[in-house]
Structures are given as structure tokens and as C-alpha cells.
Amino acid sequence: MNATQQTDPNADLSAIRAVFGDLSDTWGRGDAAGFAALFTQDAQYTTNFGLTLQGRAQIEQGHRYVFEGPHRSAELVLLFGEEPQIRLVRPDVAIVLIGGGTSDGGEVSSRENSTRSTLTYVMLREPTGWRISMFQNTRRTPIPA
Known part of the structure; x- marks a missing residue:
């Protein structure tokens, strides 16, 4: 994108939010x-336990395992009633913080071993639309007493 091209920030925010609907739907x-x-072809995806998947092919392979095994019946839950924090750092780059996790019954567990996380995304506008370039899943845990 060159400096003379104009973008509509509201349209960008809507398009970015739509990606999260697509994430939930595909999950x-x-x-x-x-x-x-x-995700972008060269995306980096870091799980809550520190495993980094490099590139779209590894992200697909890793999620095929997840969908066929440990989270076969799980639902991806985003937001927890929170608005995503979306920051357009450039017209073609956004940073997004959002709450998320997985659930087997429509509500993310509040158990000690909860899947509640803070999810960080770096998104890029590509010719085909907004795509995720980098993802980091950070487990939400209480501060030890």
C-alpha cells in the first residue's frame, strides 16, 4: 500500500472482527x-504451552490433530463479553487482544485448569483481505498469593 491510498478505518475494523467470526465458524x-x-502463508502460531507452529501448513496440520482428537467436540469461545482491543498501527497492520478459550458446553470453564486465555494477534491486510500473521495464546492464571 502506498501513501496515496486511503482506507476506511471503520471498514477495516469490521473486516478484522469478521475474521474472528470465521475463526469460530471453522473451529x-x-x-x-x-x-x-x-492466516498468512508465513504465519507464526504459538500455543498456550509454548509450541510454535510456523506457516499455514503447520497450522493446518496442528489443528487437524486438535479437531480430530483432544478438542473434537470443543467450541472456540471468544470475547467473554469483552470488546476486542483492536489497534490499527498502520493502515495495513493491526494488533488485536481478545479473550478466548475452548469449551465443551458453550461456556469456558472457571475451573482451576481453565482454558481461559488472552489471545494476541498481529494481522496484515493482504490483497485477499485481513489475515493473521502472528498469534500468541497466553493462559489466564491467578496471581499466586
């Missing part, structure tokens, strides 16, 4: 290819 269908397609 719900167990669609690893569709889920991975929301």
Missing part, C-alpha cells in the same frame, strides 16, 4: 484447512 466445523486459510 466449530472442525475445518483445519479453513481455519489455517485465515
